[in-house]
Amino acid sequence: xxxxxxxxxxxxxxxxxxxxxxxxxxxxxxxxxxxxxxxxxxxxxxxxxxxxxxxxxxxxxxxxxxxxxxxxxxxxxxxxxxxxxxxxxxxxxxxxxxxxxxxxxxxxxxxxxxxxxxxxxxxxxxxxxxxxxxxxxxxxxxxxxxxxxxxxxxxxxxxxxxxxxxxxxxxxxxxxxxxxxxxxxxxxxxxxxxxxxxxxxxxxxxxxxxxxxxxxxxxxxxxxxxxxxxxxxxxxxxxxxxxxxxxxxxxxxxxxxxxxxxxxxxxxxxxxxxxxxxxxxxxxxxxxxxxxxxxxxxxxxxxxxxxxxxxxxxxxxxxxxxxxxxxxxxxxxxxxxxxxxxxxxxxxxxxxxxxxxxxxxxxxxxxxxxxxxxxxxxxxxxxxxxxxxxxxxxxxxxxxxxxxxxxxxxxxxxxxxxxxxxxxxxxxxxxxxxxxxxxxxxxxxxxxxxxxxxxxxxxxxxxxxxxxxxxxxxxxxxxxxxxxxxxxxxxxxxxxxxxxxxxxx
Numbered sequence: 175x176x177x178x179x180x181x182x183x184x185x186x187x188x189x190x191x192x193x194x195x196x197x198x199x200x201x202x203x204x205x206x207x208x209x210x211x212x213x214x215x216x217x218x219x220x221x222x223x224x225x226x227x228x229x230x231x232x233x234x235x236x237x238x239x240x241x242x243x244x245x246x247x248x249x250x251x252x253x254x255x256x257x258x259x260x261x262x263x264x265x266x267x268x269x270x271x272x273x274x275x276x277x278x279x280x281x282x283x284x285x286x287x288x289x290x291x292x293x294x295x296x297x298x299x300x301x302x303x304x305x306x307x308x309x310x311x312x313x314x315x316x317x318x319x320x321x322x323x324x325x326x327x328x329x330x331x332x333x334x335x336x337x338x339x340x341x342x343x344x345x346x347x348x349x350x351x352x353x354x355x356x357x358x359x360x361x362x363x364x365x366x367x368x369x370x371x372x373x374x375x376x377x378x379x380x381x382x383x384x385x386x387x388x389x390x391x392x393x394x395x396x397x398x399x400x401x402x403x404x405x406x407x408x409x410x411x412x413x414x415x416x417x418x419x420x421x422x423x424x425x426x427x428x429x430x431x432x433x434x435x436x437x438x439x440x441x442x443x444x445x446x447x448x449x450x451x452x453x454x455x456x457x458x459x460x461x462x463x464x465x466x467x468x469x470x471x472x473x474x475x476x477x478x479x480x481x482x483x484x485x486x487x488x489x490x491x492x493x494x495x496x497x498x499x500x501x502x503x504x505x506x507x508x509x510x511x512x513x514x515x516x517x518x519x520x521x522x523x524x525x526x527x528x529x530x531x532x533x534x535x536x537x538x539x540x541x542x543x544x545x546x547x548x549x550x551x552x553x554x555x556x557x558x559x560x561x562x563x564x565x566x567x568x569x570x571x572x573x574x575x576x577x578x579x580x581x582x583x584x585x586x587x588x589x590x591x592x593x594x595x596x597x598x599x600x601x602x603x604x605x606x607x608x609x610x611x612x613x614x615x616x617x618x619x620x621x622x623x624x625x626x627x628x629x630x631x632x633x634x635x636x637x638x639x640x641x642x643x644x645x646x647x648x649x650x651x652x653x654x655x656x657x658x659x660x661x662x663x664x665x666x667x668x669x670x671x672x673x674x675x676x677x678x679x
Contacts, residue, residue: 178267179222179247181205181238181296183274184316185212191269191319192217198326200267205238206230238295247302247310267322268303269313270296272346276353280401285361292354297347304343307336312343349375349398368546374537379406385418392418403531404428405519411503413517419444420475420497424519427477427499430579432528433552434479434572436591439463442475446599450576451592456500457486462592464493471495479528482507482520490514501525553578553676555647559668562645565590566622570647570670573624578676582626585610587643589621603627607634611641620644626676628652632661639665649675 178200182188185208192212195202202219204212209221222238223229230237246265249257254264273293303312311332313322318339325335352373359369375398385392394416396406405425410416416424427442434440434452439459441449448470451462456478464471477499478486484506490498491510497517502524511518521529537546553574558567573588580586580598585606587595595614600606603625611618619642628651629635635658638646646662650671662669 176266177201177203177246177263178269179203179243179265179299180208180212180219180269181222181299182208182211182269183271187316188269188271189215191313191316191322194319194323195267198323203265238299243299244302247299248306250306250309265303265310267311267313267326268299270300271314271316272296272300272350275350275357276398279353279357282401285357288357293350297350300343300347304340307340308333311336312339314343314346318342348373349377353398372546380415382418382421383415390418394418394421403533407521407531408499408519409522411518411520412512413497413515416497416517420517423475424477424497424499426579427475427497428528430576431477431479431499432530433575433579437480438478440477440479441467441471442477443470443473446581447576447579447593447596448474449593449596450572452572453591455486456480456482457489460486460489464489466592466594475499481524481526482511484510487511501528550578550676550678551674554672554674556670556672559670562668566645566668569622570624570645573622574647574672577624577626578678580626580678582677582679584626584676584678586624587611587614587618587621588624589617594618594621603629604631604633604637607637611637614641618642622646624648626678628655628675629658630654632658635661635665635667635669639667643667646670647672649673651675 176199178195180202181204192202196217202212202217203222203225204219205222209219212219222243226240226242242262245257246262247268249264257264273291273296275288275291275293278288278291300312300314303310311322311325313319321335321339325332325339352375355373376395377398379394379396382392382394384390405421405428422445423442426445427440430447430450431438431440436452437455437459438450438452439456440447441463449463449466451459451466453459453462460478472494473496475497476495479501481502481504482500483504487507487510495516497519499519501521503518503520533549535546536549537544555571555574569588569591572591573586576588576593577584577586580596583600583603583606584598586593587610594617595610597606597609597613600609614621621643622645623638623643625648628649630652631654635646645668647670650673652658659669
């Protein structure tokens, strides 16, 4: 007779599996809690303590760590005579869902409470069964049930399907241990900034239609065991599924809109800002952002940093947008938005603005390797140069926020709380200046300029002066800083050096 061992946390959810195993004439053996649950509901089951002849210890912390369980999971056909000498029979199936450590960590519980949710025996059982595929079939998630049942019903596919189940089991235990390691690292406080082994367990959020292009496959993942933040915290209340490009663009829009301190609107295309504006409210900022670049906004992504009300929704009526983000959507705006074919993301609860949610690190790929770094610093400003027009200072602050979210080399021109020229992703600083000025045209006169990196030569200042730029903000750090500052003084342009560069590659 074939046998299955069960040790379940979410016992009720696994009842369909129990019934399918019994239909296939598998004898059930289960840990004490699981066995009691099944027997109370009329399912035949043998308690693990009867099987091993040993009851649990240490308040239940030691109950499945026993040779009578692990030997039947690890035994191969040539080992069966050895098993029989001890009166044991091999297992064919193992079903274990681990203690909910990851779910508990997402609640933000302290380590003293989290350690009680660390599964020891379950991880050992899963690894033993997975090592012994195809003689034992391991299952760690109920969603794997069709795969397991097919392996039981089709012996010719058992080895191939068993390897898939084993891969899932080892992935599950690896992710589980990684989440535990990170919890201990967090509780330890200050230590090694980047540990020797950086293990990042990931959980799939969704399969995507494709990657950046239809010829590429794509999927979206989230860090396992971390509390949801950023895009993962938002809910989609209308529109089709998010694509790979949607996710990247939405994150860029969220990041920049969250950085704005005044009511603002951000327009993103291909992760690049094409218009940013601040105003009295969301509707006013949206109108200004549209006027700043009415061409690029077509099919773009728009993010507001204040609730989207009916007036803002009415301003959106003539626009074709792919995706819209706002901290909240007022009830009066919903009927207007439903008439439009666009994806709409918002927070699950009413909010007046985006919450400030710092992230621990940034990660990106470089071929098959990975790069990690601290999050981008918030663009801080030094005190204004005396005397300076307050309206210029407000524009400088906005330009400095915007340029920090552009691709290097980057230049942002702002006038009256609106971007009038953006030059990003250029191979020279003067090239970025010329691109931004050409986009601004006559609007450059009286605007301010922000640069994400230093000016290596005075040529950028001279071009700015010729276009009528009223003030410049840049990080400094060039060997020619003094020459650049002197040229700005000669041309009558106030120049502020922040001391902080904001490259984005």
